[in-house]
Amino acid sequence: MTSLTRQYAAALRLLLALTVLLGVVYPAVVFGVGRLGLSARADGSLVEHDGKVVGSSLLGQSFTGDRWFHGRPSTSDYSGDTSGGSNLAASSDAQAKAVAERRATVAQADGGAGTSRGAGGIPADALTASASGLDPHISPEYAALQVPRVARATGLGTDLVASLVAKHTQGRTLGYLGEPRVNVLELNLALARAAG
């Protein structure tokens, strides 16, 4: 055997051995650790309603209609099979059009004044598609904007709905990581329970 073939044979044998170590043993060990009290997370943080799995608290879902809080725009309509976003630049015509349409949709459903940001305006997360298409969260501002509509449609009363929003508003993690947010599926679950 020449030195070259010996090197290739060594590479093949080593890679097969490493496949066992890194491709079987390593994921299996991590899988095993995941079963030690972390199963719920390792299985995808699934949430149930009336005894049935209705989704994952990590994944946003498509909510339409007046009685639900709506999530952010998603270019894949919250498909769990084709995650991703628009990739559009702010300078593109397609993006300007998409934002104008979203603004009109939100304004029709929830009011929200024209183009202004801040109090009464339409928050940025309501006008833009997320990176994953599965963003489970909206900003507290967007949740607040939707409270009157949801209260009207569900008949639950503004105070109760607003208190549910407050209960499901998370601040920054540890007080300073990331952004304040509201998990839409969890909020809507609470809404469904309150409505009976």
Place this chain on the structure above:
Amino acid sequence: MSEAAAGLLSLLTLVVALVVVCVPLGTWIAKVFTDTRHWRVERVLYRVAGVDPEREQGWRAYAVSVGAVSVVGFVLLLGLILLQTSLPLRQGSDGMGVTTAVNTAVSFVTNTNWQSYAGEAGVTPLVQTLGLTIQNFVSAAVGLAVCIALTRALLRDGTGRIGNFWVDLVRGTVRVLLPGAVLAAVVLLVGGVVQNLAAPSTVTGLSGAEQVIRGGLVASQEAIKELGTNGGGYFNANSAHPFENPNPFTNLFEVFLLLVVPFALPRAFGIMVGDRRQGRALLGFASVLFGAGVGLTTWAEVAAASASTGSMEGKEQRFGVWASALFGAATTSTSTGAVNSLHESYSPLGGGVVLTNMLLGEVSPGGVGSGLYGIVVIAILSVFVAGLMVGRTPEYLGKTIGRREITMAALYSLVMPVLVLGFTGAALSMDGPRSTMLASGPHGLTEVLYAYASAANNNGSAFAGLSADNPWFNVTLAFCMAVGRFVPMMLVLGLAGSLAAQRRRPETAGTMPTHTPLFTGLLVGIALVLAGLTFFPALALGPLAEALS
């Protein structure tokens, strides 16, 4: 707390965590590669492979071994991908066409992890685990081995031997990457990243809409994806997908993971060459450029957030602008290429900065191993330039930088720009590739420039509007990934061979010190001048033109 204060505090947390971990990790890495004993599992691996761990190799033999592991790894991975639809655990995957499969196999073997497929449909869980995960370890360990061989060569005194590749590869995997990945995977599990073998299930959501929920062995893949500066997402949305990156804590942890080995390596370098100050000078260089990259990306994205869309297109609510910009800067500075937000939807300047991070040649601090050997090449160019200015023979760490050495270093710094500019020009001049662009005008140019910069620098992130899953892009990008990885690597090994063969020269009063802040400044200057002279015209036509219009 204001957004800016929270963002700055997050950055501070990251810096503290890096300092606390990189110091012992750098010491550990130096120990790993100078240890004279073998661990039992390592002996088993050497016996299986049939290699003698005590036999040192010259640079040519070392390079042949690097080639053997990479070629065999490519063939195994390609075979697995092409056969995947006939293998178990298909889970509805459509598989890949041949050019996509070649592109993917090259991509993972070169530590690039450019993905012209979507993770959900393109690969089965079997390929994710038995194919992609292996290369996530091995490709990083190959980079680390070459970097260690170069470091070792600086110490050798008139021998042509630079170490044993098999030992470097196995130790890097077993003693550095694997323990790190296990720890990281456990942290990610606690953070909520999934790790299961469940088949995809369709659930009826609360409002009646159906949704497919796909799990997988994600935590184990995610850990090495970041730690090995790989970046290939389990899912199409990569680290923006909530199953890969569920919350702001896992997000900061992933940023930490992809920086930790590259930032620990200068310390290992300093310890190995017997002068820690030398490592600090290189660390200073990487830190200055990294800091500038993070600062500029954040500034650009925060400035653009005054628009009504708040810079939030292509960003996740849980991360917001600051944590997205930090991730974007870190992933492009380390040749990782994972993304938690869509770089193509960044502001023109923000997108331009993350592109520039790659065009610097992935040295701020760059990928595992490849970053540090890139920095050492810049150090060699710098002592050469400084030597010319004062009329002295250029030396680095007791080795003369002669004609042979400077030729290798110069060729090293030419490979990537030739690939990037050549193929960008070619793609833009043809109707076919041009029709696959999502954007037009300057943004479209940036889209294509970004693709080739990402491939040739083994980064793997994308301006993902480009529809790159077609024969032209699959083949040319695979070519750029392979040439951009292995030609510089072979030049580095050749350089190591000639440095190792030299006698060490004692330091004299005339030797230029290479451990001072002045030298760090020189390194920064040389890196910026090199990248600036090469890429300023392209950047002016792309991101700068868009920002000014």
